[in-house]
Amino acid sequence: MAVQQDVIVIGGGTIGLSAAYHASCRRDTQGKNYSVTLVDQYDLDNGNNSSKGYERMYRVLYAPKERARLVESAYAMWHEMESYTGNQILAEHPMLFFGFPNSGTFEGKLQDIADTMDNLGIPYDRLNSPNEISNAFPMFNPDGMPPNYVGLRQNMGATILVQPSFKAFEGLARDNGVNFITNSKAMSIKPGAGGPPYTVTLDDGTQIEAQFLILAPGIWLNDTLKYFGLQAASSWSIRTMTLGYYNTAPTYRNALPVWYEFGSADNGLYYGFQPTGQGPSNVVSQYPYAVKVSADFTHNTTNNVATALMTPPNQDILNAITQRLGSLFQPNTFSSDIALAGSEDACNYSMNGDGDMVLGRIPMGPGSTSYWKNASLFCMASGRGFKFTPLWGRVLTDLAIDGVTSYQNDIEPFSPSRKDVFQNA
Template structure:
């Protein structure tokens, strides 16, 4: 006779142990005396997640006023965490937007759009021309390039943030199960949610929070229509730089128009060197050719694309001084929406399931506020920030079957 697998009962089961799931667990564990279980298919941190890596940008330069306001509130939460737990999670080093200035928005906004929003909100910045850019940093800008430098932006120490949320959640009683891959969800007649895992365990919860990143639609497909999301493999890596220049690299984002005769999407970014013993900078691209995009993680390719790797290498060597050898390239899965805004909402038709998805490569900087907002959804509390732009019912993220109907 086969051995019966015991069930686990909880008030809340969180599926996904990336930064969003961990932040939700942290804030839920502070609100009420709840039995909370978090399920993560791999390890924490998981090198296969979109939130993997040591640093993430935070910034106040946005073309979208909503994101600018969301960042201001998120920064308050980050600073509260630093004060409450006596740790450093943020490093202020400024951010440079530079490149071509055309009046069309990209997935990261635009230079003219960011300028308009900063002027409207009274955020101080410096406007620079190509000559000033070259004098200030080890770069070789094209003559028509312009720049905006905002001094209060910087980076989030992402690994430290993940560890803080995890350790504090566990201290507060959250049960974290790693190596527990969720394979299906089912809403029972009584209204509870049954969560089945690859190991055969069954978890019964009053509420489920789905923070599964690029695996979201794979799980939704087990009981309902998937949302209109795409998974983009985004290339990033590390390059060694000349030791004499290592302290001169800024945190930057370069805007260039897409080149129609190639796969060059024109959007590149980089971080300062924060490891002087190795003189490494983190760099990446912020676009993905359509042929590499997918709808499910079952078809996601981990091996970095050689053409994209070559484009990144050429860009760095043509635009920056002191670039030496590449010491590692990676593909991370970014879950993208058509409007590049997140989804943070109750799943339509399923009030017992809250979800966060569609991070579009820019969610990490907002996660304390996102975790707080998800906790408020679960607890049926009024949201402390306007969630209407992040609705799961907005047209561009509705399931394709619903849209076509």
């Protein structure tokens, strides 16, 4: 006999945890909190999902207006989480975007971002040359930049501390009575006629029946979508990104911003963080001021999950990161010439063909605007979903339980019904 729950969440990454927490805050018509179960095939703290690691970038610098509005809402919600738990989640410091003004990237173009900030009245400083960038942030070497580089400096930047944020959402969800089933895979999802009840069968034979379903499956999206007759379109891919930690020298370590370089779109996109004391334990125990630096391009792309999970950090990209740091920064910024031993890592991004996230109700077919009732989905986060974590959890809950969210207009660009997101399974 199936275990009865109000809500079941598949996927225990950051978005799934947030959704489980928000769903557990909802109440039925009798005023009773919804019963919620979250299922993940691994432990919550595992090295396989895209939510792993220690730092993520928070910033309001976006070219699409709706995205800037959404991330401002997420910013307030991050601070609510800090207030609820009494723990720091955002390490706030200035943000620097810099590079070619019209370099096209998944992040948008610098000029378009500046136009959006102007339109929304969000303050920032424009830096019109490499010398102005270096004057604002003296650790950057103006001679290491092309002469037409410009920059945007914005004070509403932060490093999201991944592990404290995980603990916050997990702790609040447990306090609300969420049932966690880990190291157990959902072997089947059986919808009712057009929707609920949804019966999920686990690998040990346990069945859970719920009126509301939330999917946050990460790179395993096809394992869940097939039960709805869908799979990712052929343009979907998993991109294995490479990163390392570099030790900072005392001169500039306290003044480093969170930064992103808009160089050439194919191999000139890099980003880094300020020291936060976060990182692999074997690294930060010896180098507490080490910082994560990553390339935002890859040489390793696949649509096979097993292949992605086995792909190591790319040594050519690690060499490129080291070379770029050597020219982009003043000589006394870093005390390590190469990535610290044991800090090299890879992270898998689930990417839709257009490079954007997928968030909404589950369509009845590819491109369909008819949807499965009481079910919502987040996938293909494209390495850009973490900053929205508290907001996306609320939105997924809204969509599953109410069928609509107050953020409906602003999330429309992420619609699962848009072209070339899914194909028939």
